[in-house]
Amino acid sequence: MALEFSPETYKKFEETVNRYPKKEAAMLPVLFLAQREFGHLGEEAIAYVAKIMEQPPARVHGVVSFYTMLNMKPIGRHHIQVCRTLPCALRGAEKITGFIKQRLGIEVGHTTADGRFTLSEVECLASCGTAPMMQIGDDYYENLTEEKVMEILGELK
Amino acid sequence: MEKILLRNIDVPDLHTLMVYKSRGGYSAWEKVVRSMKPEQLIDEVKASGLRGRGGAGFPTGMKWGFVPKDSPKPKYLVCNADESEPGTFKDRLLIEKDPHAVVEGTLIAAYAIQCHTAFIYIRGELAFGAKRLEQAVDEAAQAGYIGKNILGSGYDLDLVVHRGAGAYICGEETALLSSLEGGRGWPKVKPPFPATHGLFGCPTVVNNVETLAALPWILEHGASAYAAMGTEKSKGTKLFSVGGHISKPGVYELEMGYPFKKFLEEDCGGVPNGRKLKGVIPGGGSMPVLRPDEIEKVNLDYESVQAAGSFLGSGGVIVMDDTTCMVRAAWNLARFFAHESCGQCSPCREGCHWMEKIFHRIESGAGEKDDLELILNVSGNIMGNTICPFGDAAAMPAAAFVKKYRDEFEEHIAQKRCTLRME
Numbered sequence: 001m002a003l004e005f006s007p008e009t010y011k012k013f014e015e016t017v018n019r020y021p022k023k024e025a026a027m028l029p030v031l032f033l034a035q036r037e038f039g040h041l042g043e044e045a046i047a048y049v050a051k052i053m054e055q056p057p058a059r060v061h062g063v064v065s066f067y068t069m070l071n072m073k074p075i076g077r078h079h080i081q082v083c084r085t086l087p088c089a090l091r092g093a094e095k096i097t098g099f100i101k102q103r104l105g106i107e108v109g110h111t112t113a114d115g116r117f118t119l120s121e122v123e124c125l126a127s128c129g130t131a132p133m134m135q136i137g138d139d140y141y142e143n144l145t146e147e148k149v150m151e152i153l154g155e156l157k
Numbered sequence: 158m159e160k161i162l163l164r165n166i167d168v169p170d171l172h173t174l175m176v177y178k179s180r181g182g183y184s185a186w187e188k189v190v191r192s193m194k195p196e197q198l199i200d201e202v203k204a205s206g207l208r209g210r211g212g213a214g215f216p217t218g219m220k221w222g223f224v225p226k227d228s229p230k231p232k233y234l235v236c237n238a239d240e241s242e243p244g245t246f247k248d249r250l251l252i253e254k255d256p257h258a259v260v261e262g263t264l265i266a267a268y269a270i271q272c273h274t275a276f277i278y279i280r281g282e283l284a285f286g287a288k289r290l291e292q293a294v295d296e297a298a299q300a301g302y303i304g305k306n307i308l309g310s311g312y313d314l315d316l317v318v319h320r321g322a323g324a325y326i327c328g329e330e331t332a333l334l335s336s337l338e339g340g341r342g343w344p345k346v347k348p349p350f351p352a353t354h355g356l357f358g359c360p361t362v363v364n365n366v367e368t369l370a371a372l373p374w375i376l377e378h379g380a381s382a383y384a385a386m387g388t389e390k391s392k393g394t395k396l397f398s399v400g401g402h403i404s405k406p407g408v409y410e411l412e413m414g415y416p417f418k419k420f421l422e423e424d425c426g427g428v429p430n431g432r433k434l435k436g437v438i439p440g441g442g443s444m445p446v447l448r449p450d451e452i453e454k455v456n457l458d459y460e461s462v463q464a465a466g467s468f469l470g471s472g473g474v475i476v477m478d479d480t481t482c483m484v485r486a487a488w489n490l491a492r493f494f495a496h497e498s499c500g501q502c503s504p505c506r507e508g509c510h511w512m513e514k515i516f517h518r519i520e521s522g523a524g525e526k527d528d529l530e531l532i533l534n535v536s537g538n539i540m541g542n543t544i545c546p547f548g549d550a551a552a553m554p555a556a557a558f559v560k561k562y563r564d565e566f567e568e569h570i571a572q573k574r575c576t577l578r579m580e
Binding site for chain 2: 019020021022024025026027028029031032053055059062063066067068069070084085086087089090091123124125126127128129130131135138139140
């Protein structure tokens with residue numbers, strides 16, 4: 001069965017599109033809706049978004065592959081993103097990443113076997129004054145230490 | 158010094174309309190929409206000397222003045238909240254703690270160019286900030302500050318908070334507009350400038366968060382009060398976000414022209430743990446690093462930092478102490494640019510990756526004799542040869558690291574290892 005939005009999400013889609021002067025301007029918010037609904041943006045999801053946005057699938061594919069927050073492949077329930085850019089690196093970001101790798105037993109870019117965590121390194125998240133830091137889902141975790149990381153990971157089911 | 162941007166920042170619940178209004182919030186907007194003509198407003202902001210705080214420092218009032226008044230096309234105002242420059246976290250503070258100031262500034266700018274749709278383009282990662290802005294927009298709309306016939310003035314304005322999806326380049330204004338048009342964040346050739354050919358080919362102004370947040374104060378206190386602060390060419394105050402090896406990291410508001418060395422040593426508490434300063438990037442990761450001897454007489458204003466061979470940029474200050482491996486620091490930033498290049502122009506798309514690879518091989522002990530000349534050559538061939546300033550932003554810091562810390566690079570190559578491993 002082809003993917004499609006639930007009636008509630010479809011309503012949100014229509015509201016979102018109506019806020020913009022042109023339908024195509026709503027591409028990113030609609031892709032966020034799709035990612036929330038479908039988990040990730042694979043070819044089927046891209047085809048569906050292309051259809052409802054009245055855009056060629058290639059254009060949607062080009063957009064999805066351009067932005068780091070849009071995932072073309074499935075990811076874990078909790079997406080751990082450790083900032084690796086200079087201000088964080090100066091304050092021990094590599095050690096934090098190393099610690100997480102060791103705790104979870106995975107490399108950067110991988111997902112734990114139980115599907116709980118995906119670990120990524122990302123570029124500057126505008127949190128340099130509270131480095132090192134990471135983002136998990138929507139939330140920022142700042143001034144990290146190994147103890148703090150252990151506690152945070154333990155709390156995420 | 159009187160604070161302008163951070164004057165209320167520590168007030169509890171400042172993000173709510175009630176508290177923001179209790180501190181005088183939206184009185185500037187009321188004054189503007191009820192009693193000012195757009196030309197008057199533009200003249201006032203021109204007279205204040207306010208310059209764009211996103212990095213380029215272009216005069217704000219002049220930018221507004223480029224928008225054609227009789228255009229048959231719709232016009233747009235975009236608040237650039239895509240803060241992604243390494244070392245920069247000033248806009249995030251305003252967005253999260255004082256979102257109504259950002260909204261009020263956006264409304265004022267929209268009125269100046271007489272547009273009826275405005276956007277706040279916020280980087281997607283700042284989910285909390287986006288929520289704060291959306292709440293502020295909702296509250297302001299309920300209070301009648303946004304919408305149809307605002308405060309009985311006959312002026313209509315809609316304001317949409319739009320989230321990016323993770324791409325540094327979208328902070329560049331033409332890339333931001335490509336992204337807002339629903340495409341990849343690809344920069345466009347200028348001219349034509351967005352003021353005449355912006356969003357969907359319509360006249361558009363893009364202003365940074367900090368620029369817009371300064372507007373309510375300027376309208377309340379008058380252009381001359383703002384122009385009385387700062388230096389001859391850099392007026393008013395500016396936010397500086399300080400990170401790296403520094404005792405008191407954070408966001409500071411300084412009067413333009415404040416001595417750089419004094420700022421780092423006194424206000425920020427200097428380099429911690431009894432270590433010494435080795436280098437400092439004054440304006441975000443795309444600006445050339447300065448050695449300690451180069452900042453002796455530098456003041457924090459556009460002209461003084463430029464005279465020292467760097468740029469004030471976004472005001473993102475990255476401090477490095479004497480334990481820092483400058484090869485690794487250069488590699489780190491080169492990796493950033495290689496990751497973030499949008500891929501349109503060959504010199505940038507290819508060159509950024511080459512620089513990253515060469516820095517990496519020097520750091521990991523496989524550097525070759527001619528590598529430093531090669532980096533300077535690649536960097537020189539990117540400079541000025543790309544559609545947008547990203548190319549220069551990647552090339553300038555790479556060349557500066559090599560030129561200013563050449564001994565350290567040569568030692569890495571000669572000894573075939575990192576001689577100063579950074580943690």
